[in-house]
Amino acid sequence: MLGLIIARLKTTIPSILGVIIVTFLLTRVLPGDTAAYFAGPAATPQAIAEIRGKLGLDQPLPVQFVSYVSALVKGDLGQSLTTGQPVTADLAQRLPASAELTLFGLLISMAIALPLGVLAAVRQGSWIDHLCRIVATAGVSLPVFFTGLLLVYVFYFILGWAPAPLGRLDVFFSEPPRVTGFLLVDSVIARDPETFRAALSQILLPALTLAIFSLAPITRMTRASMLAVLGADFVRTARASGLSSRTVIGTYAFRNAMLPVVTTLGMVFSFLLGANVLVEKVFAWPGVGSYAVEALIASDYAPIQGFVLTMAILYVALNLAIDILYGVIDPRVRLEG
Amino acid sequence: MAITRRAAIAGGLAAPFVMRQGASAQAPSRSETLLLVQEYGPNSLDMQGIGSSQPVNGVALNCYDRLLRFKPVPIPGGGGHQVAMGELEGELAESWQLASDGMSCTFKLRDAKFHSGRPVTAKDVKWSLDRACTIGGFATTQMNAGSLEKPEQFVVVDDKTFRVDFVRKDKMTLPNLAVTIPFVFDSELAIQNSGGDPHAKEYLKNNIAGSGAYKVESWKPGVETIYARNDAWACGKLPQLRRIIARDIASPATRRALMERGDADVSYGLPPKDFKDLLDAGKVNVVGVPIPNGVWGCYLNTQVGPFKDVRLRQAVAWVMPYEKILQASLFGRGVDMSGGTTPKVAWPQPFPYKTDVAKAKALVDAAGGPFTTTLYFDAGNATVAEPMAVLIKESLAAIGITVEINKVPGANFRTEIAKKTNPMVLNRFAGWLDYPDYYLFWTMHGNNSIFNIAAYQNPALDKLVDAARFASDKAAYDANVVDFIKLVNAEVPMVPINQPTHDVALQKSIGGYQFQPCREPDFRYLTKV
Numbered sequence: 001m002l003g004l005i006i007a008r009l010k011t012t013i014p015s016i017l018g019v020i021i022v023t024f025l026l027t028r029v030l031p032g033d034t035a036a037y038f039a040g041p042a043a044t045p046q047a048i049a050e051i052r053g054k055l056g057l058d059q060p061l062p063v064q065f066v067s068y069v070s071a072l073v074k075g076d077l078g079q080s081l082t083t084g085q086p087v088t089a090d091l092a093q094r095l096p097a098s099a100e101l102t103l104f105g106l107l108i109s110m111a112i113a114l115p116l117g118v119l120a121a122v123r124q125g126s127w128i129d130h131l132c133r134i135v136a137t138a139g140v141s142l143p144v145f146f147t148g149l150l151l152v153y154v155f156y157f158i159l160g161w162a163p164a165p166l167g168r169l170d171v172f173f174s175e176p177p178r179v180t181g182f183l184l185v186d187s188v189i190a191r192d193p194e195t196f197r198a199a200l201s202q203i204l205l206p207a208l209t210l211a212i213f214s215l216a217p218i219t220r221m222t223r224a225s226m227l228a229v230l231g232a233d234f235v236r237t238a239r240a241s242g243l244s245s246r247t248v249i250g251t252y253a254f255r256n257a258m259l260p261v262v263t264t265l266g267m268v269f270s271f272l273l274g275a276n277v278l279v280e281k282v283f284a285w286p287g288v289g290s291y292a293v294e295a296l297i298a299s300d301y302a303p304i305q306g307f308v309l310t311m312a313i314l315y316v317a318l319n320l321a322i323d324i325l326y327g328v329i330d331p332r333v334r335l336e337g
Numbered sequence: 338m339a340i341t342r343r344a345a346i347a348g349g350l351a352a353p354f355v356m357r358q359g360a361s362a363q364a365p366s367r368s369e370t371l372l373l374v375q376e377y378g379p380n381s382l383d384m385q386g387i388g389s390s391q392p393v394n395g396v397a398l399n400c401y402d403r404l405l406r407f408k409p410v411p412i413p414g415g416g417g418h419q420v421a422m423g424e425l426e427g428e429l430a431e432s433w434q435l436a437s438d439g440m441s442c443t444f445k446l447r448d449a450k451f452h453s454g455r456p457v458t459a460k461d462v463k464w465s466l467d468r469a470c471t472i473g474g475f476a477t478t479q480m481n482a483g484s485l486e487k488p489e490q491f492v493v494v495d496d497k498t499f500r501v502d503f504v505r506k507d508k509m510t511l512p513n514l515a516v517t518i519p520f521v522f523d524s525e526l527a528i529q530n531s532g533g534d535p536h537a538k539e540y541l542k543n544n545i546a547g548s549g550a551y552k553v554e555s556w557k558p559g560v561e562t563i564y565a566r567n568d569a570w571a572c573g574k575l576p577q578l579r580r581i582i583a584r585d586i587a588s589p590a591t592r593r594a595l596m597e598r599g600d601a602d603v604s605y606g607l608p609p610k611d612f613k614d615l616l617d618a619g620k621v622n623v624v625g626v627p628i629p630n631g632v633w634g635c636y637l638n639t640q641v642g643p644f645k646d647v648r649l650r651q652a653v654a655w656v657m658p659y660e661k662i663l664q665a666s667l668f669g670r671g672v673d674m675s676g677g678t679t680p681k682v683a684w685p686q687p688f689p690y691k692t693d694v695a696k697a698k699a700l701v702d703a704a705g706g707p708f709t710t711t712l713y714f715d716a717g718n719a720t721v722a723e724p725m726a727v728l729i730k731e732s733l734a735a736i737g738i739t740v741e742i743n744k745v746p747g748a749n750f751r752t753e754i755a756k757k758t759n760p761m762v763l764n765r766f767a768g769w770l771d772y773p774d775y776y777l778f779w780t781m782h783g784n785n786s787i788f789n790i791a792a793y794q795n796p797a798l799d800k801l802v803d804a805a806r807f808a809s810d811k812a813a814y815d816a817n818v819v820d821f822i823k824l825v826n827a828e829v830p831m832v833p834i835n836q837p838t839h840d841v842a843l844q845k846s847i848g849g850y851q852f853q854p855c856r857e858p859d860f861r862y863l864t865k866v
Contacts, residue, residue, distance in 0.1 A: 047478060082559075157594050
């Protein structure tokens with residue numbers, strides 16, 4: 001197992017290097033002048049030049065790259081100009097917020113999508129299959145900011161059931177002592193039920209928004225792979241042996257259908273983590289997506305590079321985790337590894 | 338008892354509801370706290386520092402004191418107070434006296450204390466003003482705008498007496514001491530923590546070292562800033578609000594919902610349509626102040642491209658759909674800039690043009706007929722500028738000018754206007770110091786600052802603007818202003834479209850709104866019932 005992990009990690013080194021070079025070059029190639037933007041209103045050309053010098057942007061590209069990489073080796077991702085803080089500190093602050101939201105949304109999504117997909121496959125052509133199709137189509141065709149605003153409008157504005165969309169916690173709560181950065185987990189560790197409830201009520205709507213969006217790929221993938229498995233020989237054999245339909249579907253078919261579903265889950269997770277910018281904007285969620293987009297608008301290089309790099313590393317880690325999970329689900333994969 | 342899997346899960350799920358012993362949260366009450374929702378918050382706590390964003394002005398305003406401040410005067414339509422340029426009152430200064438030759442001003446300091454408990458001395462004032470003049474970037478530019486140019490001008494007379502020597506007589510020197518740049522730091526605290534940097538940039542970026550009415554209790558960039566009242570504030574009436582929470586809520590729709598539901602107390606920076614709707618619905622108060630010295634204008638390049646021809650610039654001024662733009666892009670939240678009669682000593686003021694297609698068409702025909710050009714604007718202003726651009730395109734089509742619209746992303750906009758080659762640019766500029774000559778100095782003077790987007794060069798105008806800027810008596814000043822207004826009326830390097838209002842939505846329970854030229858909320862005057 002350890003050998004497998006090391007071998008896998010080795011193969012990722014070139015892609016990480018590639019990501020470093022490409023993001024560095026891309027941010028430099030993008031139009032826009034960071035120095036002019038940050039010189040602020042009424043800046044003189046001298047002031048802009050001064051800032052350019054301060055940021056090291058007047059150096060030739062190779063020199064900039066060397067100083068970037070040497071800082072990177074020391075774990076320094078540079079300074080964000082939009083927040084004025086080191087990028088590492090910003091990401092450490094914001095990544096848990098995004099991860100918590102995405103994971104929670106994915107859990108909700110799985111809780112709905114997996115049973116729905118399985119049922120749709122088992123009762124192919126029935127009303128539940130049609131429901132599955134409608135849910136999936138609707139979920140994927142509604143843009144997330146629309147679903148988000150709609151949920152805010154209905155549950156907060158009209159009904160008043162949801163709390164004000166003010167971010168991770170209501171303003172009159174203070175964050176629990178930081179352990180994992182996940183407020184739901186940290187408040188449990190701190191045994192603070194009120195904060196837990198406050199955090200839960202804040203995360204519910206944005207997580208639901210993400211869940212609605214991610215329902216489609218998970219449901220469809222579950223249904224398709226269940227259908228394939230249900231038609232396989234071993235299921236027929238199991239049925240012929242007189243096993244109950246519950247055992248056949250739950251134990252034999254579902255486990256075998258999980259492989260493609262887990263792959264999809266991994267893809268959906270990493271996609272959502274970076275792409276839930278709009279949800280973050282609507283719910284004032286202090287996550288990495290909106291952070292990166294704001295930096296992009298301001299031509300603020302360091303946060304963009306830091307974001308892309310972090311995402312690349314997360315993606316690698318996630319793929320590794322999924323590979324390991326394959327082995328748990330299907331021993332044949334483990335043997336091949 | 339054996340720990341089964343089921344028991345462990347049940348225990349885990351129940352854990353959050355098991356009350357922690359003796360640590361019940363002491364939440365501060367909502368009535369002493371103000372919740373402000375804004376699009377984005379400060380990126381630094383030091384407004385003098387390079388690259389500070391617009392909301393940092395609010396930090397400077399509320400957490401630091403200046404020698405002088407603008408005196409509040411009632412907003413004519415009601416709803417609170419604004420400022421009048423010439424009227425100042427002491428903030429850190431107890432009194433001030435202009436020298437008989439008019440070439441220096443002596444300030445007597447109050448017995449004020451920094452948040453650290455140390456008394457404010459003239460030495461701190463000098464350190465801070467020296468810093469603003471030498472740190473570079475925007476702070477230095479702004480100081481220079483009021484003829485505050487070098488450290489030698491700032492003199493410590495004794496602990497409680499401070500003198501500013503003038504390099505020239507400039508009516509903007511004293512008002513410029515009241516803007517959000519020349520505020521006073523606790524110089525000892527700053528130097529102690531500077532790590533050798535004479536400007537203590539890194540420390541002051543992340544820490545407040547001031548004497549102002551509020552302290553920063555917590556600052557999470559991009560998330561929220563929490564201010565707590567400084568109960569020992571000596572430079573004015575103690576503010577009523579003990580605590581201010583400023584949350585960054587990027588989505589304007591969310592901010593509006595928060596206001597309408599009554600969960601947020603104050604919101605800045607909504608789109609004009611939302612302000613109009615809120616005003617019409619009547620559930621919350623909307624206070625609008627026409628931005629002093631601010632105007633949306635269409636800059637026409639006078640050096641390259643078709644608008645070198647003054648007739649075409651006038652044609653654009655004649656065909657501009659002023660009224661339609663005011664309604665469709667600002668939803669009435671502004672003042673029309675068309676149909677002026679006699680030039681006044683004021684800025685902005687309506688130019689003598691109004692929508693008259695026949696006149697415009699005749700001018701275009703005389704100048705050689707139809708052509709195609711491009712109109713640029715900053716995508717960051719798209720909410721207002723996009724409908725404006727579309728309406729302009731539609732109107733210009735009627736006189737044979739085909740307009741392509743180019744929406745430039747924020748980071749590129751500065752680069753784009755610095756080129757000074759764009760034929761038409763929509764932009765809003767507002768100077769902090771409300772003088773006509775100040776506005777023209779930035780936007781039409783031969784010094785060719787970045788905001789002279791039309792690249793207008795006219796020695797006659799420069800002469801009038803410079804003369805007005807340093808005019809010693811009012812009659813000469815007024816004559817110069819009227820003359821340069823007449824000149825730009827005819828030359829139109831920029832077609833003024835409208836003067837937008839600066840709107841703020843406040844719950845009915847919030848009083849004491851104070852507009853400041855920096856356009857950031859001033860918590861010191863706000864009240865809540």
